[in-house]
Amino acid sequence: MGGDRSDQRAALLDAHDVYLFREGSHARLYDRMGCVLGEGGARFAVWAPNARSVRVVGSFDGWGEGAPLVLRADDSGLWEGELAGVAHGDLYKFRVERADGSLIDKADPYAVYAEAPPATASRAWRLDYAWGDGDWMAARGRLQAADRAMSIYEVHLGSWRRPRAGQLPGYREIAPLLAEYVRAMGFTHVELLPVAEHPFYGSWGYQSTGYFAPSARYGPPEDFMFLVDTLHQAGIGVILDWVPSHFPSDAHGLAEFDGTHLYEHADPRQGYHPEWHSCIFNYGRHEVCAFLLSSALNWLDRYHIDALRVDAVASMLYLDYGRRAGEWIPNRHGGKENLEAVAFLRRLNEAVYRDHPDVHTIAEESTAWPMVSRPTYLGGLGFGMKWNMGWMHDTLDYLKHDPIYRKFHHGRLTFSIWYAFQENFVLPLSHDEVVYGKGSLIARMPGDDWQRFAGLRSLFGYMWAHPGKKLLFMGGEFGQRAEWTHEGELDWAALDNPLQAALRLWVGDLNRLYREHPALHALDFDPAGFRWVDSENADDSVLAFLRLAGDGRAVLVVCNFTPLVRHNYVVGVPAGGFWREALNSDGMAYGGSGVGNFGGMEAAPAPAHGLPWSLALTLPPLGVMYFVQESGDGGGH
Incomplete structure (x- = not known):
């Protein structure tokens, strides 16, 4: 089941599809739901069980009355229909009539492509791309094994480089630049901040509305395929940040999709995230789980992604995450664990490793939840790896101190080994450490300029030697002085500074030594x-x-x-x-x-x-x- 599947199948959902959808185990809804182009038209399917009616409206009829969909008679809440005259590239939305008779136009939750923001319509689209990464795909199980080096360069596509001043880059134009740079630096993988379509650029992709669509800001889906393909042909793996924890409340998106809280919980104590001002998925609803499972497999199947880094896992696991007493609802046992989310994460990891045993799932999980990266049959959550947030916090806390005082904080460095092998860890120095007033990595080092750069070299030297895979956010490799901003590009002119150019040389040489010597990576988890x-x-x-x-x-x-x-x-x-x-x-x-x-x-x-x-x-x-x-x-x- 792990290969590409055609987008040209025009059959409606069959009874087996509906059964798996309602059971929450369907992981390939991406070619059964939404808009599927056929000969002379398209078929549409959307889940809106509480709608009075659903119509498809779009550019194909001048955004007029559109065409009605028919509610299936099997209590699935699925609306279906076939519409002639819909062509590749046409814009469309679902016009949902809510229980009170009011109308709202919604983007297709399963759309493969969307209008570039701030526009919000979906596009009828037939994917057509000839992959050239066969060698990588055949070898990646070996290349990504636990005993291989993994050094990850974390990238925000819109602000790494901007070849056209003042404009966002395209997937195609950034592809050869990124592949050449990462390969020259010796990194094994690129990790992309979320590329799933998102209305607010300033969310960096973490407020997604299009769970199956690469952002149109950078080009069509085939161009994103080209980016992944180019990196693969350069021998570089691609990790995608994926956000199944929450979604924004934009009117065209998933929130109150059919006039009710369909994808999210109705009670704000369960369905609203107070820190991120966003909606929380209802993992107890099987159809929502199938939607998210299909999103994950969509990126692996269609786009050849090599690993999914699952964002904000802690916020999924705990019902009281970010809440004070009285602001959350305990589970059926009276505890704070989100049992439905736990079940979903286990099902997610089982599905991914069942269908793609040569990829990874990586949890960003900031608490001491046990066995995050242990198999589900042992009681674990089933992730392949987990970010080591404790190592990151302790190490940065140690290095911020003037060296004369570091002897009083020595345990910050040695403590990490006590738990270094409890999980399969990735050591992250991510984008989260250079935003929101934290300053850049170089700015957090004490002393004069020479000492700051020496301190950052020592941080990277210690990190590359410590057990665990490595992750570094873009700009850290040359000690960018300013805090990262998504507007503009990295300060590449800084490489005219000898200390910054020399730091980048150090990171490249660390990567090469790390990859060359099995002692530095083969037993990272042992x-x-x-x-x-x-x-x-x-x-x-x-x-x-x-x-x-x-x-x-x-x-x-x-x-x-x-x-x-x-x-x-x-x-x-x-x-x-x-x-x-x-x-x-x-x-x-x-x-x-x-x-x-x-x-x-x-x-x-x-x-x-x-x-x-x-x-x-x-x-x-x-x-x-x-x-x-x-x-x-x-x-x-």
């Missing part, structure tokens, strides 16, 4: 892939640890989070021989001062930190170093 060497030296703000892969080649990582050079710092290692200094964030090429260990050193047979051999290192200021075991005696880990 405690056997990590061993502390020196975790207790709070006074010097030094950390040392080993990354391991079971292939006999360990990588030693040593971090000095103060601006002091430390000479003859003894660090234990598991084997003798030469340990090559593979990367040093204080290298002059990266904007550093050039303090290091002359390319590496031979281990001495002097035990330290419970290991049989040791290195007497020079630790550079605010520096992170990677040492690769080249050869030698011993080797037991």
Whole structure:
């Protein structure tokens, strides 16, 4: 069931479709609902069980009276009909007569394409694209396996680059630029902030109305396919941010679709999100679950997306999320867990991995909900991975302190290992960390300009060495100084600054080392892939640890989070021989001062930190170093 399905099927929904829809398990409604073009016209199907009537109106008849749909006689609440004269590209809406006789025009919830905002009509559209990414699709199960490197570049399409000044880019024009840049930087994946159609550009896509349509702001659906195809042909995976947690209340959208709270809960204590001023899906309604399942599979089937990052999972799991006492309704057991949402998420992940075992689902889940990235048959939610929000908060909190005070916050860095393998974690430095007055990453580093850039290099060096896959929001790789804004593009002129150009070089080299050495990624989700060497030296703000892969080649990582050079710092290692200094964030090429260990050193047979051999290192200021075991005696880990 995982392949593309034709949009030219003109048959109405059959009894089996209706059964699965009402059961909440239909995951391919995208080619059975909405508008499906056929020969000489189109068939339409829409769910509006409480409407008095539904008509299709559009540009094909000058937005006149339109044509009526017929309510099925099976109590499904589905309205259907076939209409001659509807052609590819025509605009349309559903004119819904509510119970009180009033009329409202609604965009098609299942539309494949919409008018470019601020216009709100849907388009009759027949997808026609010849994919060229067969090699990627055949290999991605291996390329995306848990033991492979995953380094993600998070992108907002409208503000990464604007080749035409003052105008949003198109999918096609941005495709070769993004593919070339990401490949040169060594990232394995691009993660796109939501591209599903959204009326308000300033929502960054997180207030979606078109759950099956790439935003027309950047071009037609085939152009979005071209973008994904281009990235795949460059060997880059594509992750899509997907938002099944809430939707906006715009009049043309899902809210009060048939005059009643159809997709959302009627009671605002369940159906209205107080923080985001948006509607919350009713996961207890099977048809809503089928709608969302079909949206997820739509992106995987039609658009060859390699992973879905599911936004705001915590807001789905907890009935009291963002609410004070008395503002929420407990579940049937009296608890705060949203049992219907839990069931939906499990069904979602089961459907995705059943039909596409070579993709991933990734949860943005900010609480300690257990087993988010564990299989449903073990009681988990079934996600493939989860963002490690705790690591992100603790690390940024530690690094904001002046180095003289960091010794009092040492536990912020070491605590993450206690829970690093409870989930399959992604380490995120995302867009959320550079908006809403938080400032840019570079602005959060203390000290003068040199120290700030040294601090950011040390953050990235520590992050790329820490267990877990990596995610960095665009602009972070060259230390953009201004807080991100969706208006305009990144400050590419900043790369004329040597420190910023050098930082970008550092990130690229981190990516290459990370991908090259299995010790840095093969056991990201396994405690056997990590061993502390020196975790207790709070006074010097030094950390040392080993990354391991079971292939006999360990990588030693040593971090000095103060601006002091430390000479003859003894660090234990598991084997003798030469340990090559593979990367040093204080290298002059990266904007550093050039303090290091002359390319590496031979281990001495002097035990330290419970290991049989040791290195007497020079630790550079605010520096992170990677040492690769080249050869030698011993080797037991």
